[in-house]
Amino acid sequence: MHMYQLLRKAVPALALIALALPASADAQLRAIVSKNVSASSSGATLELEFSDDGTLRIALEDGDVLVDGDAVASYAPGDALEVEWRSLLGQAMTLENGALAEMLVEWSAPASIEGAEAEAGLRIDQALEEALRDTNARVSSDEGEITLSIGEQGSLVQLLVNSMGRLGVLEEALEGLDENFRVHVDEDVTIEEGTTVEGTVVVIGGTLRVEGTIEGDAVVVDGAVDVRDRGRVDGEVRIADARIVRNSGEVRGGIVDVLEQERDFESRLRDELREEIRDEVRRDLRNEIRNVARFDDDESFSIMSPIRPVIRGVGGVVEKLIMVFVLGLLGAGFLAFAGENMDAIAETARRSPGRSAMVGLAGSFLLVPVWLLGAVALVVSIIGIPVAIAWVPLFPLAAGLAALLGYVTVARNAGEWLADSGFPWTGWIRKTNPVFTLVGGLLGLSAAFLAAHVISIAPFLGFLSGLLFAVGVMITLVAAQIGFGAVLLTRAGRRREYYGSYDADAAWEAAMNVDVGEGSDTSSKDEV
Amino acid sequence: MMRKGWGAVALVAALVPGALSAQSWKTVTMSRQLEDNDEVRVFVEYGAGHFTVRSVDEGLLYRMNLRYDEDKFEPVADFSGDRLHLGVETIGSGINLKGREAGEMELELARGIPIDLDLEFGAVKADIDLGGLALTDLDLSTGASESTVDISEPNPLGMGTAKFEAGASEFTLRHLGNLNAERIEVDAGVGSITLGLDGEWQADAELNIDIGLGSLELLVPEGLGIQLRKDSFLASLDSEGLIKRGDVYESLDFEEAEHRVVVDLDAAFGSIKVVWIR
Numbered sequence: 001m002h003m004y005q006l007l008r009k010a011v012p013a014l015a016l017i018a019l020a021l022p023a024s025a026d027a028q029l030r031a032i033v034s035k036n037v038s039a040s041s042s043g044a045t046l047e048l049e050f051s052d053d054g055t056l057r058i059a060l061e062d063g064d065v066l067v068d069g070d071a072v073a074s075y076a077p078g079d080a081l082e083v084e085w086r087s088l089l090g091q092a093m094t095l096e097n098g099a100l101a102e103m104l105v106e107w108s109a110p111a112s113i114e115g116a117e118a119e120a121g122l123r124i125d126q127a128l129e130e131a132l133r134d135t136n137a138r139v140s141s142d143e144g145e146i147t148l149s150i151g152e153q154g155s156l157v158q159l160l161v162n163s164m165g166r167l168g169v170l171e172e173a174l175e176g177l178d179e180n181f182r183v184h185v186d187e188d189v190t191i192e193e194g195t196t197v198e199g200t201v202v203v204i205g206g207t208l209r210v211e212g213t214i215e216g217d218a219v220v221v222d223g224a225v226d227v228r229d230r231g232r233v234d235g236e237v238r239i240a241d242a243r244i245v246r247n248s249g250e251v252r253g254g255i256v257d258v259l260e261q262e263r264d265f266e267s268r269l270r271d272e273l274r275e276e277i278r279d280e281v282r283r284d285l286r287n288e289i290r291n292v293a294r295f296d297d298d299e300s301f302s303i304m305s306p307i308r309p310v311i312r313g314v315g316g317v318v319e320k321l322i323m324v325f326v327l328g329l330l331g332a333g334f335l336a337f338a339g340e341n342m343d344a345i346a347e348t349a350r351r352s353p354g355r356s357a358m359v360g361l362a363g364s365f366l367l368v369p370v371w372l373l374g375a376v377a378l379v380v381s382i383i384g385i386p387v388a389i390a391w392v393p394l395f396p397l398a399a400g401l402a403a404l405l406g407y408v409t410v411a412r413n414a415g416e417w418l419a420d421s422g423f424p425w426t427g428w429i430r431k432t433n434p435v436f437t438l439v440g441g442l443l444g445l446s447a448a449f450l451a452a453h454v455i456s457i458a459p460f461l462g463f464l465s466g467l468l469f470a471v472g473v474m475i476t477l478v479a480a481q482i483g484f485g486a487v488l489l490t491r492a493g494r495r496r497e498y499y500g501s502y503d504a505d506a507a508w509e510a511a512m513n514v515d516v517g518e519g520s521d522t523s524s525k526d527e528v
Numbered sequence: 529m530m531r532k533g534w535g536a537v538a539l540v541a542a543l544v545p546g547a548l549s550a551q552s553w554k555t556v557t558m559s560r561q562l563e564d565n566d567e568v569r570v571f572v573e574y575g576a577g578h579f580t581v582r583s584v585d586e587g588l589l590y591r592m593n594l595r596y597d598e599d600k601f602e603p604v605a606d607f608s609g610d611r612l613h614l615g616v617e618t619i620g621s622g623i624n625l626k627g628r629e630a631g632e633m634e635l636e637l638a639r640g641i642p643i644d645l646d647l648e649f650g651a652v653k654a655d656i657d658l659g660g661l662a663l664t665d666l667d668l669s670t671g672a673s674e675s676t677v678d679i680s681e682p683n684p685l686g687m688g689t690a691k692f693e694a695g696a697s698e699f700t701l702r703h704l705g706n707l708n709a710e711r712i713e714v715d716a717g718v719g720s721i722t723l724g725l726d727g728e729w730q731a732d733a734e735l736n737i738d739i740g741l742g743s744l745e746l747l748v749p750e751g752l753g754i755q756l757r758k759d760s761f762l763a764s765l766d767s768e769g770l771i772k773r774g775d776v777y778e779s780l781d782f783e784e785a786e787h788r789v790v791v792d793l794d795a796a797f798g799s800i801k802v803v804w805i806r
Contacts, residue, residue, distance in 0.1 A: 033561045036605065040554035040598055051563075093557040093593070096586060 029101040029132050030054070037089045044086045046104075048131070056131040058124055060085050065120045067127045073120035081117040084110060085124070105132045172258045173219045173240045174202070193230055200235070210249060217253065227251060309457050316453030324442040331408035331438040338405075339434075341493025345409045349486040357478065360406070360485030371395045402492065406483020407476075408438060414479070415441030445479055448472030553631075554598040558605045558614075559591040566610065567642040567664060573615035574649040575601070577631035581647070583660035583681075584636035590614060596631040637661055642685055649673060658683075659706065666690040666707070673697045679706035682728045686710070694719060703727035705752070705787075710734070718742050725752060726805060729787035739763075739795045746791070746802045753785025754778065756793060756802070763795035769804050 034049035043061035050056075059066040060082055065073040075081045088107055095103055105128060109121025174181075180199035188207045191197055195212035200219060207224040210231030217235035218225065220242040227233065231249030240258045247255065334342050349356050375392055378384035415437030419429040429440035443450075452468035455461045489495070568589065572581075577596070584591055589612065594603050596616050606613040614635060630653075637643060639660045647656070650671040658666070659680030665687050668677065672695055683706060690709040692701065697719040704712060705727025711734045714723065718740055724747040725735075737744065748754050748769075756777040758765060770777035782788060793800065 031561070033563065034559065034607075036556065036558045038554055038556040038603075040552060042552075049560075096559060096588060096591075097561055 029098065029105060032097050032101055035092070035096065035100060037092050039086055039089055044082070044089050046089055046092060050131075054131070056127065058127055065123060067123065072123045072127070073116070075117060075120050079117055080113050081109060081121050084113070084121070101132050104128050172262075173221055173238050174200075175258075177217055177219070191231070193228075207245070225255075309459070313453045313455075313457035316456065317450055320446050320449050320453065324439065324446055327404070327408055327411070327442050328435070328439045330404060331412065331442070332435050334405055334408060335434050335438070338493065341490075342405070342409050342412070344490045344493035344495070345406065345483070345486045346413050348490050349406075349410050349482050350413055352486075352489070353482050356482045356485035356489060358485065359488050360481035360483070363484055363488050364481065367399050371399075402487045403480060403484050405492070406485070406487040407480050408442070408483075409486065410479045410483040411441035411445055412438045413441065414444045415439065417441075418444050445475055446472065448475055552597055552599045554594075554596055556594040556596075556603050557591070558594070558603065560589045560605075560607055562587050562589045562638055562641065565589060565638075565641050567644065568610050568612050568638075569644040569646070570612045570614070570637065571646045572635060572648065573604070573613075573617070574633045574652060575616060575618060576651045577633060577653075579633050579635075579649050579652040579654040579656070581635045581637065581654075581656040581658065583639045583657070585639045585660070588636065589638050589641075591636040593634040594632070596633075601631065649675075659703070663687055663690075663707070666709070667693075669693040670697055670699065671695040673699070676700040676702070678702040679704065679727060682706040682730075683708040686730065689713060691715070694721065700724075704735070705729040705749075711736070714738070716740065716742060716744075721745070723747065724805075725749060725754070725789060729789070732788045733790075735789055735791045737791065737793045737795070739793075739798060741797045743799045744793075744795065744801070746800070747805050748779070748802060749805050751781070751785065752779070753782040753788035754791060754802075755782055755788065756791045758793045758795070758800070760793070760795040760800070761797065763797060764799045766799070766801040768802055770802060 031051035032048050033051050034047075036045070036047035038045045038047075043059055045057065045059035045061070048056045055068070057066070057068050060075060063074055063077055064071045065075055088104070091103060092100055107128060108125045109118060113121055177200050181202055182197070182199060183202040183204065184206055186205040187203075188209065189201065189203050190209040191201070191212040191214060193211040196215060197213070198215045200217045201208065201214055202219045202221070203223050204221045205223055206220075207226060208218055208220050209226045209228065210218070210233060211228045212231065214233045214235070216233075217238065218233050219238045220240070222241045224243050224245045225237055225239060225247070226245040227237070227247045227249035229248050233249070233251045233253065236253035237251050237255045238258050239255065244255065371392075374395065375388050378388035378391055412434060415429055416431055418426045418440050419431045419437060426440065428436070430436050448468045449472040452465045452472060455468065456465040487493070570590075589607070592603075592605060592614055594616060596603065600619055601616045602619055604613055604615050604617050616631070616633060637645075640662060642662050642664045644665040645658070645661070645663055645667070647668045648670075650673070652670070652673045652675070654670060654673055654675035654677070656668075656675065656677045657680050659678065659682075661683065662685045663683050664685055668691065670693070675694065675697055677692070677700065680703060685708065687707070687709045689711040690707050691713045692699070692715070694714075694716045696717055699716060699719055700722040701714070702724040704723060704725050707727070708730045710731070713736045714721065715738045719742045721737075721739060721742060722745045723735075723737070726747065726749045729752065746756075754770070756767070756770060757775065758777070765777075767777050770779060772778075779785065
């Protein structure tokens with residue numbers, strides 16, 4: 001990691017070089033340590049050796065323009081280009097190092113030269129520029145030293161633009177390496193036979209050819225590795241986005257593809273995504289087929305579309321009526337087996353609805369904690385464990401029964417109120433029959449839901465239907481809380497102080513609306 | 529002057545590439561910058577032509593200008609470690625210079641860095657000025673040449689032995705005092721030898737001269753103590769200004785002289801002449 005950090009430090013240095021390159025050619029010219037200028041009737045040659053052991057040989061020989069031995073263009077012997085070249089070399093004979101480099105860099109083929117000669121002149125100019133511009137940088141720190149060598153100026157800028165992306169890969173490739181680095185960017189590197197290089201050789205965007213020995217590691221990013229027969233790498237050859245051209249030499253540390261794990265992970269992720277998409281498509285297709293087969297009530301147009309709201313509305317009404325019927329049966333059971341308890345609860349709810357509601361609300365919130373604490377307390381006390389076994393299922397059951405008892409009791413109260421109300425369609429509710437008042441009350445409490453379902457059949461009344469649903473939910477919640485609270489207050493109807501003793505005369509007077517005598521006492525009906 | 533001259537030569541060669549086709553002349557300029565050089569062992573060889581040596585003070589280790597027949601010769605400029613090999617080597621087995629134009633070699637060597645210099649040249653006209661070079665050792669060998677070796681400036685470093693070997697030549701040495709050598713050996717085969725003992729002597733020295741057949745002229749500056757020991761077969765001696773003491777000839781102020789040179793002369797045939805110079 002140290003070297004990665006060091007390499008990151010090199011980026012500003014590269015940036016400085018990049019800035020300096022176009023602005024100041026003089027300051028960035030390579031030092032020429034040796035010069036060889038030769039001219040004969042058959043050709044004229046310039047050979048330079050630089051302080052970093054680099055060399056350049058440009059020759060015009062027998063019609064060929066040779067750059068480092070490679071024919072890059074041609075010329076006609078005796079033509080203007082050759083005359084220009086010889087003139088340049090004539091000046092080069094008298095100049096040394098900086099002045100020579102400056103003169104060579106500034107040289108360009110005259111504008112009067114055209115065609116193939118101009119192309120040859122351009123190639124010579126480029127060769128001089130590329131060889132003489134110093135695009136090497138050296139960055140040092142306590143952890144080591146990095147020598148950077150940039151193949152082309154353009155690649156330097158490109159490296160800076162793409163540096164974070166490439167450095168991201170480098171971070172993995174250089175991890176654990178802690179030696180001096182030679183970094184080559186966008187250039188091919190050959191470790192010649194008989195040559196030994198110490199430290200780590202890093203090649204980014206180029207080919208590393210090993211014919212000699214690297215006493216360290218080799219790292220190639222976005223390039224290729226070619227270890228020849230007599231090539232040897234003492235450490236590892238790490239590749240990232242790179243390929244092995246040949247490995248006929250010796251790599252003692254082995255070849256490590258640093259991105260292999262990442263590629264495996266990506267491949268696995270791709271497979272999983274592909275599988276998920278396939279499942280989803282399969283599921284969607286299956287649902288679609290099922291919906292078509294069942295004339296499902298989806299929103300798409302089908303033959304069932306016009307009657308779908310009617311079905312939905314009627315279904316809701318029927319569902320609600322069934323629920324009323326079930327609750328009515330349950331209430332009838334309560335009346336039959338716990339009528340007096342129910343009377344006490346009903347009276348408490350009637351006289352103290354607010355208090356009952358608050359107690360019911362508090363009781364609802366406390367249900368779960370009490371259940372858990374009770375279970376824990378029983379389990380902790382060893383002897384309570386058998387009770388806990390009963391407590392765990394029975395407590396929720398008892399709470400549910402209490403809630404139902406409270407609700408149907410409140411419903412019975414509501415039925416009695418409806419019987420006295422004189423509203424239309426309430427004549428059938430007779431107070432003398434508690435089952436009628438119970439069912440009437442359940443229907444009354446569910447009236448908002450029923451109305452909502454009926455209205456939902458009609459088009460464009462969705463808002464009103466939703467509003468009625470909300471009202472129904474509110475009524476149900478309030479009734480449930482009052483009923484549950486009353487059950488709690490009366491200890492399931494066993495505490496009767498909340499409604500006092502039964503006064504038959506008062507009940508008769510109230511029922512018949514007559515005065516049976518002055519001795520009647522109603523004070524006992526005051527809320528306790 | 530020399531640089532300008534070579535520039536002109538180069539330009540001529542460059543601008544008229546086809547005009548030099550009688551012999552395949554090649555003009556070469558080679559140079560190398562001074563680096564962290566301690567002492568450099570320089571070996572220079574040149575077969576035939578005009579040979580000059582100078583000192584240079586432009587941050588260069590050497591600069592060599594050559595003009596040679598590329599069909600017969602090839603240049604050498606090899607620097608590795610502390611060894612510098614310069615010159616021209618023949619291609620194939622021998623050359624025939626008859627009717628041919630001679631080549632040229634101009635060599636400039638760095639001032640200031642210690643140099644162990646070995647010069648070998650054959651049938652040349654040599655004009656060598658070693659003034660300003662920091663020589664630690666000198667070995668000069670020439671064949672059939674017309675050679676002048678001048679040490680125009682004192683050598684800042686002392687050396688043990690400076691050796692000059694001349695074949696059939698007209699050989700002139702000037703300012704030998706500037707060599708700053710403890711011992712100077714001159715071995716001449718056939719020819720005319722002139723040895724100038726002028727220059728700035730730093731210490732007493734020995735001069736051994738061995739001549740086969742020819743004339744020797746010793747140019748002795750006034751004030752330099754000189755003692756001449758002669759071992760000759762048929763060689764005449766013009767010992768003007770010397771007095772004979774036993775088997776040796778001495779200058780009058782030999783004992784009082786600040787610096788003394790003992791000349792040990794072995795001559796077979798020829799003439800020996802001592803000339804006093806101011």
